[in-house]
Amino acid sequence: MTISAPAADQALRHGAAFLIRPDAGVLCLTGADRADFLHRMTTNEINRLAVGQATVTVLTSPTARILQVFTVMARAEELWLLPAPGATRALAQQLRGQIFFMDQVKVADRSEEVRRLRVMGPKAAQALGEAGLAVADLADSAWQESTVTHEGTNLTVKVLTQMRYGVPGYELLIPVATFDVLQALLQGAGIVAIDADTYENRRIELGRPAPSHELTEEFNPLEAGIGWTCADNKGCYTGQEIIARQITYDKVTKSLVGLQSDRPLTVGTELQADGRTVGVVTSSGMSPQLAAPVALAIVRRPYHEAGTSLQGDTQIATVVALPFVE
The missing domain is CATH 2.40.30.110 (Aminomethyltransferase beta-barrel domains)
Structure with missing residues (x-):
């Protein structure tokens, strides 16, 4: 059992808050068969995803037990997968183990290049807008790429709206090299950093x-x-x-x-x-x-x-x- 810090809980419940996910990685699927491969492997409709859309899907065992739950983001020439924190390597191994010799699919781990954090709270969209990341019109399970400048640094940020999985909010993905600048940008917009305990209690x-x-x-x-x-x-x-x-x-x-x-x-x-x-x-x-x-x-x-x-x-x-x- 954990106890939330009052200020962090207030931000998450009434304002805007962000949680850094240091062990949350990113996988990339490329190849002509990437969507068909993931579609036949998991529970959700991957083939229907258009560029800019995302979905949560599950890799299940022969007895339908949960092996992995992850998010799929559709890009023009690749699929980005957002595994659960700590599960990136295991998911990559499981997917690679199911690729047949005829499948045109490759799995790459981008976790050393891309960092993830989550912005949540009833004022999250407003605060992100004030930070230059307009998300008010971004539908659930949709994502967009935005560019914003802070302290002389250009930031390219992918923002995914995710309201049904985890604590409702926005998953942000950014190159590792500019991650610290993104944190400063968010804090400057009044978004409060919280710890994992506060997130867990809210979840x-x-x-x-x-x-x-x-x-x-x-x-x-x-x-x-x-x-x-x-x-x-x-x-x-x-x-x-x-x-x-x-x-x-x-x-x-x-x-x-x-x-x-x-x-x-x-x-x-x-x-x-x-x-x-x-x-x-x-x-x-x-x-x-x-x-x-x-x-x-x-x-x-x-x-x-x-x-x-x-x-x-x-x-x-x-x-x-x-x-x-x-």
């Missing part, structure tokens, strides 16, 4: 699943709360039959839920009901707005209903509807 409050917590090999995308990444009208990818069957016949057996308790819950705690294990705590934090512990869990149905009491190791937790707060 949990909003009920957003995350890699290494809910988005793991323990669960499939439907169970983990990202069913929207699974296109229901595309052909086979690894794990597709299981996901399609669960959607068609309403056979999803687990759900992402919120939990409230008197004391903080520990991630990994098994949840009991009717004498058996029915779920597990996947994220735990402290809500500054509620001034109370909050947690996320993935729980078997029908124990996912709001108001259900579940037994943890040493205390009772109550299932609540998500989000905890807006």
Whole structure:
């Protein structure tokens, strides 16, 4: 469990804030078959992406469990992939391992050249505009490249709007050489730097699943709360039959839920009901707005209903509807 710094939380909740992601890398797919390759490998509609569009997609196992969740940005001659923090090398290896000898696809790691950060908060668009990065008219899951000058340095910044994945906001990508100048530009526009703990507490409050917590090999995308990444009208990818069957016949057996308790819950705690294990705590934090512990869990149905009491190791937790707060 983590506690947010008050000033950082206020900026994230009421103003504009940014989080540096030092372990968030970038992969680049090139070659004539790049879109077809990724389309047949993952859950979402990659072939339909036009230049300037993006989507979140999932690489799943033969049993439809989550292997990787990442964002795909369509460029004219390449696809940029934004893996989860810390997952760049693993994703690159997994993709390269699926390239057949006839596939015209190459995977390159651009993480040494490009840095990522995320700008969030209700005034994020306004603040970015004041920094010279106009995003007010940029649709969700769209991206643009902008050039702005700060302290005599020209900055080329790619800005992606991302409202459904993670804490809603804008993912910024910039060459490593000008990353420090970008930070100064953002801070000059009143955008406050926050730490990972503040981000995590806000993510949990909003009920957003995350890699290494809910988005793991323990669960499939439907169970983990990202069913929207699974296109229901595309052909086979690894794990597709299981996901399609669960959607068609309403056979999803687990759900992402919120939990409230008197004391903080520990991630990994098994949840009991009717004498058996029915779920597990996947994220735990402290809500500054509620001034109370909050947690996320993935729980078997029908124990996912709001108001259900579940037994943890040493205390009772109550299932609540998500989000905890807006």
